[in-house]
Amino acid sequence: MAKKFDYLVIGAGVAGMSFALKVAERNAKVALICKTTLEEANTFLAQGGVASVTDLKVDNFEKHIHDTMVAGDWLSDPEAVEMVVKNAPDGIDFLVKKGVDFDRKDDGSFDLHREGGHSEFRILHHADNTGAEIQTSLIEQVRLHPGIEVFEHHFAVEIITQHHLGRIVTRRTPDITCYGAYILDEESGRVETFLARATVMATGGVGAVYTTTTNPLIATGDGIAMTYRAKGTVSDMEFIQFHPTALYHPGDRPSFLITEAMRGYGAVLRNLDGSEFMQKYDPRLSLAPRDIVARAIDSEMKLHGTDHVYLDVTHKDPEETRRHFPNIYEKCLSLGIDITKDMIPVAPAAHYLCGGIKVDANGESSIKRLYAIGECSCTGLHGGNRLASNSLIEAVVYADAAARHSLDAIQGYDFRNDVPEWNDEGTAHPEEMVLITQSAKEVNQIMGYYVGIVRSDLRLKRAWNRLDILYEETEKLFKVSKPSRPLCELRNVINVAYLIMRQAMERKESRGLHFTVDHPRPKAVEPSESGF
Ligand SMILES: Cc1cc2nc3c(=O)[nH]c(=O)nc-3n(C[C@H](O)[C@H](O)[C@H](O)COP(=O)(O)OP(=O)(O)OC[C@H]3O[C@@H](n4cnc5c(N)ncnc54)[C@H](O)[C@@H]3O)c2cc1C
Structure with a gap:
């Protein structure tokens, strides 16, 4: 029996939880799922803080916009930058109302830090563990809210589109629509059907594609891989920030x-x-x-x-x-x-992904009824490189935009009642886990050696050839296997690695975080008449 919710929110970091709270406050019924526990998320590890203009005596929106454009190597979308910067103070207000305790000075004003690339002191923080403060405050609110049902240890395997109803879907199909997702309940081992009026991808980053990463190991880019497999648009994947x-x-x-x-x-x-x-x-x-x-x-x-x-x-x-x-x-x-x-x-160490699921100003992806927010999305804010502490605030601002837009939109969306249950007839558990764990290590090595900080055409080609073998082997294994979290994650990591490589190959210049010895940086990239 399929489960039915107004919203299926896949991911419970700052993005997913902010969104869930906003729509639940408007009486929507929300399923909030995460693949391990509510605590395990990139958000929990964030240290530095959250960027927002709050001290108007010395700072202003234009300065924050300019700093973001410079950091992004002038590849950021000016409209996305303006939207995040101008809505950041409201985002801070939301977090404070949800119990986030940013450090303050004796006079009650925020104790602001300054970080690399910022021209002013504008980083709100909670000592040096801001992420943990945000995550725990939001968890408390989410657990209390009667409109939000939390599913821990539930793993999203695939989103459901017309493809699952027997229709051929290609990247040119104009009306691809998401009806929910197939979710693996890790305890029972069963894949359940979750139907939703709108689905929200908030699955975080991709650090675990590399051996050395600051991200928790759940950061396998699942939402990006699922969306790409469903023929959604993914962009800017070549821009990986390394610490x-x-x-x-x-x-x-x-x-x-x-x-x-x-x-x-x-x-x-x-x-x-x-x-x-x-x-x-x-x-x-x-x-x-x-x-x-x-x-x-x-x-x-x-x-x-x-x-x-x-x-x-x-x-x-x-x-x-x-x-x-x-x-x-x-x-x-x-x-x-x-x-x-x-x-x-x-x-x-791989630290942050600037690209992801391409979304518009409402956080809507190229697939209808599918939104993407937080690190798995590509809003255009970061361009070629992320300005420090701009990611947590981006997640909160876009969670708000997506909530506002979808609350109106879902009035016109019905559940699909003809979605088939997950079919795993004729499949079995893989006989040897080593087939999965060794392949995952190989992907990590390929990415580290050939698709890391400094790239070349030759290294990318070599990586591509090696990844292709792993892709073929893994797809074959997936077809005959009962889905398990390690196997699905391996499949997703291979998908994400492929996207990083392909988009790195397509960018024939060194720009932002993408540096290749074969293609120099263009001579002039800054706009001659900067409006910022
Ligand atoms: C060490 C470190 C320090 C950082 N410091 C800062 C900082 O100071 N300031 C700043 O702005 N940013 C910082 N960042 C970046 C920032 O923390 C992240 O970009 C942000 O927290 C991402 O939030 P999110 O909600 O998008 O994803 P996450 O917080 O990563 O949450 C992802 C959620 O998705 C779930 N999920 C994933 N796949 C599936 C699946 N298949 N099925 C079900 N659930 C799934 C996970 O279980 C998790 O709940 C830092 C990052 C790191 C790693």
Whole structure:
């Protein structure tokens, strides 16, 4: 028996929960599903904070818009930028009303931080664990709301379209429509049919496509892969943001972040033989911007065939180091690294996806009745590179836009009662899990070695050929297997890897986060008459 809801929200991070609360407050009946627990999400790990113009004495929307356009290498959609920046204060207001406790000064005003790329102090934060504060506050609200039914350990396998009703759907089909999704209940092992007037993809990022990532390992890009398989539009996948200095500790996934403040404090990057290398890349040495440092480290690792470099603070006063970086000191010490005496092994880690499911100003995708919000969506805000702390606020602003739009739209949508149940006749559980786990590792390696920070036509082609073998093998396995979370995630990771490669191959220039040795950066990219 199919379950029926006004809304099926797939994903319970800041995007999915904000949306669910907004529509439930207008009496809609919502199913909120997540693949593990409500706590496990990228949102929980966010540290820095949320960008919004709040201090109008020194800051204004034009400055935030300009900073976002510069960071995005002038590839951002000006309308999306303006929409997020101008609606950000309302987004903050929403979070505060939901119980998020941003740090304040004695006079009650927000204690604002400033981050790289921002021309003003405009980052609201809760100490250095803003994401956890947001996630736990929203969880509390969601659990209390009678209109929201939470399904933990439920995994979305595919969205339902006309394809499941026997119609041939291609990328040219103009009216592809989403009627809900097939959801695997991990406890019973059954795939259930969830029908909805509108479905919302809020499945987060894709960090787990790479071996080294700061994302939780659930970040396998499921929503993007599902939408693409249903013939929806996905774009800007070549723009993957890498954090330059994650702690290198094999087997530690996700990777622990070594804050950029440590380079500001005087930490020096070195090769394994102890030699400095940043002088080859940028006169600002270890203080160069994030993407330049990430590229330099990547280049040295490729040159020497190593898996990491070192970040060295051993020349600084040990007391001061411990005082400035107590968390990093403790974390490293727990692994036998005393950062006051030993150099810290670091490597760049996949951190954030700028692209995703293409949406309009209402958060609507190219598939009817399917919205996408948060990191899995491509609104056009980030362009070629994300400005720090712009992602949490983007999720809240677009959750609001999608809620407003869909509350009107769903009045005209009915449930489809002719959707067949999931058919797994003739399938069995794979005999050996190694067929799945080893392929997942291979995808990670291909992406790390060939589709990482520095790309070339040859590396992309090599990656493409190797991925093709894994794709064929996995699709064959999927057809004869009962769906399981690991197998579905592998399929999704391969889909996402394919999209990153293909869109990287199509971009014949080095721009934003996409850097290729075969195609230089265009000479002038900034608009001559900047309105920003
Ligand atoms: C270490 C770190 C620090 C960061 N710091 C900042 C910061 O300071 N400021 C900032 O703005 N951004 C920051 N970011 C980025 C930001 O945290 C994310 O972009 C944002 O939280 C994404 O929210 P989301 O709701 O889109 O997805 P998530 O919070 O990732 O939630 C995804 C949800 O989708 C569910 N899901 C996924 N696939 C399925 C499936 N197949 N079936 C069912 N459920 C599924 C998951 O279970 C989860 O509930 C940081 C990210 C990281 C990793």
